[in-house]
Amino acid sequence: EAQVTQNPRYLITVTGKKLTVTCSQNMNHEYMSWYRQDPGLGLRQIYYSMNVEVTDKGDVPEGYKVSRKEKRNFPLILESPSPNQTSLYFCASSRLPLAGASPRAYNEQFFGPGTRLTVL
Amino acid sequence: AQSVSQHNHHVILSEAASLELGCNYSYGGTVNLFWYVQYPGQHLQLLLKYFSGDPLVKGIKGFEAEFIKSKFSFNLRKPSVQWSDTAEYFCAVNSNSGYALNFGKGTSLLVTP
Numbered sequence: 001e002a003q004v005t006q007n008p009r010y011l012i013t014v015t016g017k018k019l020t021v022t023c024s025q026n027m028n029h030e031y032m033s034w035y036r037q038d039p040g041l042g043l044r045q046i047y048y049s050m051n052v053e054v055t056d057k058g059d060v061p062e063g064y065k066v067s068r069k070e071k072r073n074f075p076l077i078l079e080s081p082s083p084n085q086t087s088l089y090f091c092a093s094s095r096l097p098l099a100g101a102s103p104r105a106y107n108e109q110f111f112g113p114g115t116r117l118t119v120l
Numbered sequence: 121a122q123s124v125s126q127h128n129h130h131v132i133l134s135e136a137a138s139l140e141l142g143c144n145y146s147y148g149g150t151v152n153l154f155w156y157v158q159y160p161g162q163h164l165q166l167l168l169k170y171f172s173g174d175p176l177v178k179g180i181k182g183f184e185a186e187f188i189k190s191k192f193s194f195n196l197r198k199p200s201v202q203w204s205d206t207a208e209y210f211c212a213v214n215s216n217s218g219y220a221l222n223f224g225k226g227t228s229l230l231v232t233p
Contacts, residue, residue: 031219040129042224045220
């Protein structure tokens with residue numbers, strides 16, 4: 001089954017204790033992305049990756065790191081979590097258009113089940 | 121600045137009522153448009169999408185949306201809602217310049233029996 005998985009699904013931690021949220025997809029997608037969802041703010045992109053070893057900041061990257069050593073995995077790292085990072089996190093992936101495809105070519109993003117993080 | 125606006129933050133309807141959720145965007149140029157749904161405790165699922173062609177797009181579960189270029193709008197509609205449509209709905213826009221999805225703040229829909 002094609003899917004995006006995240007672990008853990010729920011996490012309660014304390015300020016300053018490093019944590020990693022894993023994301024894995026089995027669809028051989030090039031593009032992967034992390035979002036955080038907060039009430040009244042919708043989803044905001046944290047980081048994204050166009051392919052292995054290619055990552056870039058989204059709209060709200062402060063306090064986060066990512067890595068893309070393998071195509072299927074895109075972990076989100078919080079080196080020193082703070083309470084304002086309490087949120088619901090979603091990982092997403094999509095296929096990039098083939099070289100030479102129409103500039104309008106775009107593929108939908110598939111989302112993981114979410115990770116609810118609480119930082120005390 | 122580029123933005124996506126959803127006019128209604130909370131909507132309460134009775135079963136069988138008609139639904140229309142507004143979405144406006146402020147991007148120049150070509151855009152791809154999406155509506156996602158998030159049922160309670162679940163991840164986002166794609167309801168429908170518009171890339172080009174017929175501006176009236178039909179999605180899953182009886183939903184449809186109309187792209188009106190002159191109004192920069194992509195409103196979601198359903199003629200008769202069911203209790204199972206209770207969820208949060210997100211409009212999202214991708215501009216032709218990249219692959220990021222920009223989401224609206226969401227509309228929480230509650231359908232009462």
